[in-house]
Amino acid sequence: MPTALAVPLAVADTARIATLGHTADRLTIRWSDGRESPYPAIWLADNRPDRRDRPEGQRLFDAIDLPDGIAIRTAVLAADGTVEIDLAGFETPARFSAAWLRAHALDPASRTERRRRPVLWDSSLALPTDDYAAVAGDDAARAAWLRRAYDHGFALLRGVPTEPGTVCKVVELFGFVRETNYGRLFDVVAVDKPQNLAFTAIGLGNHTDNPYRDPVPQLQLLHCLEAAAEGGESVVVDGFAAAERLRREAPDAFALLTRRAVPFRYVEPGQIDLRSRAPLIELDAEGELAAVRYNNRSIAPLDLDPDEVEAFYDAYRRFGRLLHDPDLTVGFRLAPGDLFIVDNQRVLHGRRGFSAGRRWLQGCYTDKDGLTSTLFSLEATR
Structure with a gap:
């Protein structure tokens, strides 16, 4: 000594x-x-x-x-x-x-103390909500909104103008839009001949977006311009909370999902063929959760040792049930002017089907470094 x-x-x-x-x-x-x-x-x-x-x-x-x-x-x-x-x-x-x-x-x-400790949540979550005018006009309010998005992987804004394209202006409060084959922004609305099931009126199971990309878009924003008269409620679930529950209840299943990469693919014939391989649950070098990927619409045929397939499906299905467990999920109805942001590497989102009226959301993607940089800079000056 x-x-x-x-x-x-x-x-x-x-x-x-x-x-x-x-x-x-x-x-x-x-x-x-x-x-x-x-x-x-x-x-x-x-x-x-x-x-x-x-x-x-x-x-x-x-x-x-x-x-x-x-x-x-x-x-x-x-x-x-x-x-x-x-x-x-x-x-x-x-x-x-x-x-x-x-x-x-x-x-x-x-x-x-320096390691990030996400705030895990379940169905008891009080929706983290802020007012757009306050966030856009005051640095302290903007920092509070970004802090909620950072800690929970999910946050709501109310009172966002319903002018088309505003979702991109919200991103500019902290970062830059990440453009994809869907453009700078995309409309989530039912169409006659959809290339993607998101552009229908059917319900969508809880999922992360674009797992077939490398890297995946890290943050997604969805802005409600019109709400369906019946149905169409949004659903979110903390994938990290579900993964930690799996780690506690079935450690062997958890370990298997972290060790094996699975293929994801999205195809528009003659135009797009996006492919990526990654585990459903990704850990960092210290064994902490780094990312969750889950999208039943985009997972490709599993490429596994035949002797491991049954055990993998048992683990995969168990994790999937947790990601749809009512005790872990939060449902809410978007009104015109509502916008939510999700950490696409942590929080899954979905929707219930709708039949009456038009439901029109606009969405876009961005990256986490803009959010964290703005958040830490704002907090350092307070």
Whole structure:
């Protein structure tokens, strides 16, 4: 363990430093709340603030250019509250703010706090709803709406003007429209000779859109211009909540769905033949949920070892039943001027069939980086 050096308490933006200690290869900070955070010497050298073009900006050198034999010679708490570290191989000490060190600490608790923790939900969800005029005219309201969409993978806007094309203007509040073969935007309305079952009046099971693309569109927005007099209710379900329930109740089935890629395909003869292979449940490097794909209309014949087919179908069907379980799904009726956004890699949406009147939605796709960039920038300035 490093030798602790008693130092004055320093007030930082997020925590106060109680003590500093170091060996040649590691700095250790004990914070006033009792947390202890280690910082390896080479990591400190790679993150020197004077080697960036601006705070949190781009590095001015490559890690391969770091000198060999990096070691901590001294580490002290300066009068201005920064931590001054003299590293072998560098001519001048590096100065780190206490707030920056706390925000990027490598102890397990700090690393866990930085990971995204989606808010899982079921049929008891109170619909996360905001007003379009407020969101369009006020940064705090826009941040609150984006935060709901980010945390839940789903959010509603009321009072959106019913002028055709407005859905694209809503995207411009945080990002850019992703154009596909359906165009910048598409109409979801019953037509006489549909190429896609979405353009009919029949009910649609819960699904994610376009799993046959690589990459899939990450966010979808649907804006109601006209509502059917009877039927046509929208349905959403948190695919992550369903997947976590499957993980708890049937871990072998969950693991099988994460290990095996399945083929998806969409064809318009002579014009389009889109294909992709991916697992129904995708995990990140740490075993956390990264994406869910489910679309019974677009899944192609499974390409599996014959001895695994029965077990896979058991897992696939069990997951599908969870994705349509009334205890997990939320139904709501869109009125003209209502718009919802879904994380297309997490939240499935569907609709009930309709028979009376015309139901007209306009939709478009966009990517998550626009939403997250705008959200984090707005929150950082509040």
